[in-house]
Amino acid sequence: MPVKFYLHNKPAADGRRPIYLDVRWGRSGAGSADKQSRLRTATGQSCLPTNWNDLRGRIKSAEKGYSAANNALVKLEADAGNAIERAQLDGVPLEPAALQTLLKPAKAAKAARKAAAVKPAPAADPSVPRTMAGLYADWQRARRARLSPKGLTAPQGLITRLEAFRPGIAPTAFLPDADGRIPVLEEFCTYLVEEATMPRTGRVGMQNNTISSYLKLLRRLLKFGRQPTDAIEDTFLEDVEREALSYAEVMAFYAHEPLDLKEGSTNAGSRVAIRDVFVFNCLTGPRYGNLATLRPSDLKLEHVDGTAVPVLEYVQHKTRRNKRKVRVSLDPVAYAIWQRYQGQLPVPTNQTMNAGIKTIARSAGLTRPVTVVRGIGTQRLESVVPLWQTISCHTARYTFVTLQYEGGNDIVSIQESVGHAGINTTRHYLKSRPTQRHAATLAAFNALRQREAP
Structure with a gap:
């Protein structure tokens, strides 16, 4: 009966992460008649990622109240084992919902009372048309x-x-x-x-x-409502152009200390974490959903020409069936961030991340004018806004692709580093700088002019 405790990837406002129980029982395999069952549920305990021993599945002594919390985990593990063993001795299959009821009787009783209090929906009057x-x-x-x-x-x-x-x-x-x-x-x-x-x-x-x-x-x-929808065509969807950051802008974002807050505020630590996570994302390029699932074991040290190179290796999940292994070497700045959090990046929710990124970018002076184009019907509207207003979590992925290309990496290697299925997708993420594009255009005409000159 494998029992494992792990930290959930969604932290609270204070940076603490809830501890979950993952227990499996039954048999699995081609020659087994019983299928393996699994239950993942919250334990009611939480701790900071730095105070969690992933190998032992326990809270370190640096965490306040660690002893009582660890005792609760031990009791929960023992209760799960006893319930599964009792069901096996009785020859009765134990469903995950039944095990959760045994482990958390108070919560199950509360859910039952809540379900009993829900009033059934009134019967629809067939004479009244549905709206x-x-x-x-x-x-x-x-x-x-x-x-x-x-x-x-x-x-x-x-x-x-x-x-x-x-x-x-x-x-x-x-x-x-x-x-x-x-x-x-x-x-x-x-x-x-x-x-x-x-x-x-x-x-x-x-x-x-x-x-x-x-x-x-x-x-x-x-x-x-069981009504056909094939005739509903979407002709309004437009591709939104995203602006990639330059390397200097990424470093300015990273160098900024987001501590200009009111005295006694508790947001300073979370903003520092948002800053570090965003810069790490800009220098490694994973999707935001994959960024939140990275584990310390995803980092490998490979020897290249006698030098140990840290390589991030993870399985990219876009859909249930679309899984692709991605390997990308870490820049020294990204590696320092990884070591600072011991491979457990404090990734907040997408909404919190986007709001924090904009706040830090504005304070860091990322005010370069950017043209934003939106459409209303056939009308094309342009507006010029400061760069910080356009930055979001997904900007980091565009930034990684663009910086790699500007640094001389070939587009095929970039495609493999970000896990794109096709190279055309990588080309879409690649953003050229206007100044470089204009200079290249003029240089091409100058070369033609010199070639045709007598």
Whole structure:
């Protein structure tokens, strides 16, 4: 019965990570009739990554209250072993949900009381036509146990716009006609482009990528209502150009000490961690989702020409089936960051990371003007904003590809370092600098002029 305790990759505001239990039991293999079962659940304990002994699965003595927390882990491990052994002796299969109930009876009782208190949805009146708002309410009830509160409210903007466009609109209005067109959808998109008002700015007209996200949500709701969605085509999705940082800008970001906070603030440590994680990402290039799953064992030391070179080796997960092994050597700055956190980078949530990056970049003086292009229908809108407003987590991946190419690395090696399936994707991430591009253009014409000169 393998039992393992591990730290979750999502830290709290104070940098502590929850400790989870991973237990497996049963048999596995081609000749086994029983399938192996697995339970992963929170233990209720947490600690700082630097105070966690991953080999022993225990909290180090440097953590306050480590003794009581370790005793709780020992008890949880013993309870799991006793429950599994008792089920095996009785010859009764033990399901993961049953084991979790045995380990956490109070939580199971609370969940049962909560489930009993939920009122069933009222029966639909067949004489009243179903509306999109009603479909959204049914979708929320069906997804409440699977989605976060933010995920449950994602289609709310779409429903609000639909009600403003045509109150009480029914899902059947989005069925295609004999020609395969959906006139109501065309009218709704025209309304979003020409009449919809943005609540914050008061601007009339919605950006194309926002309309594209609405169409995606509309397909999701209609699919839940068992209605065909093949005729809903998205012609509004636009590719958003991202600006890569220069090496000097990355180093300026790294050199900045984000400690200009109010006295007594607890945000200084988390901002330092955000700074380090972002710079590490710029110098190594993994996806944000893979960055949060890196482990100390992912670092290998390889000898190249008699010199030990740290190499980060991990399996890139984009989807369940799309897995690709990625290997990239670490720059001295990236290696120093890795050692500082002992291979357990304090990666926060995506939203926290993006907000922190912008705050630090602004304080570090990354104010280079950047042109941002957005579309509203067929209209092309340009605006010039400071660089820090455009930086996000994914900027680091663009930055890594661009810096590697500017440093002389070939594009095939860069493709393998970032785990792209095709080289065209890597070319998309590669951003040329305007000054270099203009200089190269003029140099090419000068070379032609000299060649043709008598």
